[in-house]
Amino acid sequence: MDxxxxxxxxxxxxxxxxxxxxxCMSKKMLGLEELGQIPIESYMRQEKKICKGVIYxxxxxxxxxxxxxxxxxxQVVEVRRIGKRDEKGEVQSTTVVLTFxxxxxxxxxxxxxxxxxxxxxxxxxxxxxxxxxxGHMAGxxxxxxxxxxxxxxxxxxxxxxxxxxxxxxxxxxxxxxxxGCVEQIKAREIQIIKFEEKTSYVSAVKRYKEQMENKIxxxxxxxxxxxxxxxxxxxxxxxxxxKETLLVNKKQFLLFIIEVINCTAQTKNRTEKMQIVSxxxxxxxxxxxMSVEQINELLERGGSRK
Numbered sequence: 001m002d003x004x005x006x007x008x009x010x011x012x013x014x015x016x017x018x019x020x021x022x023x024c025m026s027k028k029m030l031g032l033e034e035l036g037q038i039p040i041e042s043y044m045r046q047e048k049k050i051c052k053g054v055i056y057x058x059x060x061x062x063x064x065x066x067x068x069x070x071x072x073x074x075q076v077v078e079v080r081r082i083g084k085r086d087e088k089g090e091v092q093s094t095t096v097v098l099t100f101x102x103x104x105x106x107x108x109x110x111x112x113x114x115x116x117x118x119x120x121x122x123x124x125x126x127x128x129x130x131x132x133x134x135g136h137m138a139g140x141x142x143x144x145x146x147x148x149x150x151x152x153x154x155x156x157x158x159x160x161x162x163x164x165x166x167x168x169x170x171x172x173x174x175x176x177x178x179x180g181c182v183e184q185i186k187a188r189e190i191q192i193i194k195f196e197e198k199t200s201y202v203s204a205v206k207r208y209k210e211q212m213e214n215k216i217x218x219x220x221x222x223x224x225x226x227x228x229x230x231x232x233x234x235x236x237x238x239x240x241x242x243k244e245t246l247l248v249n250k251k252q253f254l255l256f257i258i259e260v261i262n263c264t265a266q267t268k269n270r271t272e273k274m275q276i277v278s279x280x281x282x283x284x285x286x287x288x289x290m291s292v293e294q295i296n297e298l299l300e301r302g303g304s305r306k
Contacts, residue, residue, distance in 0.1 A: 050077070053105040053118035058096045062111075067096065070111050075101045097121055122195050125187035129156075132168055132176040134187035135201045148176045256284035 012022045030042050058067070058081075067079040078099035083090040098109070098118065108117050125134045131143030132151075145153050150161040151168030159165075164173045169183040178184065186208070193211075194204035263276040274295050281287035290298075 049101070049103040051100050051102055051105045052121040053098050053100065054082075054121045055096050055098065055109065055116040055118055056094065058094050058111075058116070060092065060094060067111070071098065071109055074098075074106060074109050076109075077101045122192060125184070125191040127176065127184075127187070134183070134190075135205070252284045256280050259284070 012020055030044065032040060032042055034040055064079050064081060068076065071079065076098050080097045080099075081092045082095040082097060083092050098105075100106070105118055105120075108115050110116075126137060127134050128136050128138050128141045128143070129148070130138040130141040130145050132146050132148055133143060145155075146168045147154050147159050147161075148156045148168075149159045149165035151166055152159075165175050166172070167174050167176050167178065167181055167183075169176050170181055172178070172181060174181060176184075190201070190204045190208045193199070193207050194201055197204070197207065199207070259280045260277050263280070264273045267273060267276075271292050274292050278287075278289050278295065282289045
């Protein structure tokens with residue numbers, strides 16, 4: 001009989017009544033009724049549904065054990081205070097992460113007489129304390145050691161650089177722990193993708209790059225659209241100016257003046273003079289002939305023709 005399915009077990013546990021619970025990596029054991037003439041019962045283990053939330057402002061004098069005992073009624077199975085690192089090492093904070101054995105986390109929890117709103121837990125991106133890059137921990141790092149403050153090959157606690165230092169990730173005048181660092185902002189966005197899409201960090205990085213490429217393409221399209229609108233606007237203005245602006249040849253303009261002087265001198269009638277000027281404008285300047293009424297209307301409006 002092939003018993004390879006139980007060769008790689010995740011663990012075993014002695015049960016009441018002398019039974020033994022063995023958790024196997026493979027599904028080959030499913031459906032078997034005996035193993036080496038020993039009767040067995042196989043089944044698929046149901047995964048427990050858990051979710052994580054975070055609460056803020058929990059007093060430091062309350063221990064993790066006390067929190068676990070107080071929140072057991074809310075089906076909290078794990079409590080962890082979030083720590084932060086400084087020059088003295090890791091320091092605990094008043095922020096607490098709660099793991100619920102629930103499919104959906106509650107909106108609030110009550111401890112004593114105090115209510116705490118439960119917020120969605122989105123862990124900060126992991127930064128390697130060896131190479132200072134994001135996405136892995138120092139224990140699995142194959143990179144070179146770099147100081148978080150100056151980027152040189154020594155431990156952070158041994159750094160003698162005064163002031164802000166220099167980030168070895170982006171080159172800015174700050175340490176790699178600075179939350180405003182462009183690389184840390186990028187890592188947080190990748191972490192959000194990892195959390196929301198429930199995927200690996202590598203897949204989240206790939207998804208982030210795709211989103212950035214799509215964003216660049218959209219910005220290019222929008223920029224091209226704005227440029228096209230600007231060009232069309234300039235063309236329309238130029239066409240309008242071309243239509244409304246009279247480009248006159250000097251010789252033609254001179255002949256127009258001569259004819260107007262000669263012809264208008266031969267009559268004293270104002271209406272006839274207007275007609276002479278209008279016809280001369282058509283002959284030498286290419287201006288459409290206007291009636292006396294049109295000329296009078298233009299004169300009344302100050303000479304502007306709409």
